[in-house]
Amino acid sequence: MTTTHPSGFAPAASPLAPTMIHTPDEAISAGITSIPSQGDDMPAYYARPKTSDGALPVIIVVQEIFGVHEHIRDICRRLALEGYLAIAPELYFREGDPNDFADIPTLLRGLVAKVPDSQVLADLDHVASWASRNGGDAHRLMITGFCWGGRITWLYAAHNPQLKAAVAWYGKLVGDTSLNSPKHPVDIATDLNAPVLGLYGGQDTSIPQESVETMRQALRAANAKAEIVVYPDAGHAFNADYRSGYHEASAKDGWQRMLEWFAQYGGKKG
Template sequence: MTVNTTQNKPGERFAPAASPTCPTAIHTPDDTLLVAETTIPTQGDSMPACFARPKEETRDLPIVIVVQEIFGVHEHIRDICRRLALQGYLAIAPELYFRQGDPNDYDDIPTLFNELVTKVPDAQVMADLDHVACWAARHGGDANRLLLTGFCWGGRIAWLYAAHNPQLKAAVAWYGRLNGDKTLNSPKHPLDIAVDLSAPVLGLYGAKDTGIPLESVESMRQALRAANARAEIVVYPDAGHAFNADYRPSYHQQSAKDGWQRMLAWFAQYGGQKP
């Protein structure tokens, strides 16, 4: 995959709470891609989403649902979709906060988290993702090759969805929280559903992540072993949280590149591409 590294290009918009943007931000060319906005019918609403796919291929593409960071579907997540499309996937990123609010209205992470993110129920997200999968299958995707990856907030969702949808072939969770306080909106965490996983999950974590202690990662490993789950967790010793976020100071290039290749291999192993 060839990418350019540059700061914001015309039309790019990173979430205000993620500012300032670093010069390492990657912009993936879309010359060979179809990149567009759409809306997806779900639970009586129309959910905004963006998608990318190879321009010349319109049918039977493996599907990757891309689940947003805490910052929503901003430029980094859009670029993730473009990178996956270059690999031959139909990649789609739904705006999963859309009923509760707009992450672009918040300038700092604590306020964004407390006033918006905590109001989004897990059950609502699971149902919305089901509708995303159905939409993708009707718009050029192969329902038998359904995959999902998520980052930060979306990393936690990746674990949960792998226990929710038996049609999911594989998931990759990037630094998703594994445990925490239980609320009405978040009654279970990945540690609670390890025994329920129906799809193989690859977890990618940083040893220097102050928000996800290594003790919780080890607890998750033990839970996965006890459940005989098809899962693997990789911990990068020099990486912290959000090490794949190339637009932020947390970016750790070596770990991010290795994680990306592991994700592609995981998807290929469990049916992401045709033989």
């Protein structure tokens, strides 16, 4: 898991910014668990309220390229404070450890590209199943993801018919296909099972606005229940408070929009 590095972050995520947020965990229960998936034991981080009046709404949190590091764990803690059971599975665990890669290009080539979408989607199904057996409400299943996880969030919204809502943060929308990544979000716009909110940065050089508009057109053509919000002054990873590209105003607005989206489509808490 990506918990082995002293900083709580994979080396490729460096340098760390002083804006990093740490959410206190006094009111929640959080920790590491193991989820049976496809014959393996998949590590995952979870966070939930310490007390609840029944089964909790579930949000699967899908990692960035850096794995389930401290920022993703903090996202889970923030969601737990909002009344959710949040689970972030280590989706690279079979292929390797993000801590073994010193920079982003080698991490992408040496690890991320080796992880098949089909394997990831099946693992997420097992996360949903685990949640339903561990205090989560299977009828209130949601997902959110960031960067690499944002793309996966779109794909999972077309994969699982039980999903109620999804929020994708700056996930790639178009691209070349491969055996491991045969489709991108633009290819599955007609297949969405749940309402999807996409949150993107207008200054994101890795996701050009042309690709965002292409996705919007595909969603309109499919008459899909989806919305894409673009923050004009934000770049890529604008919610990543541990990185220099963090854009506080956009991140706070996106977080509130996410909570409202989940409340509207995912089912009431409590």
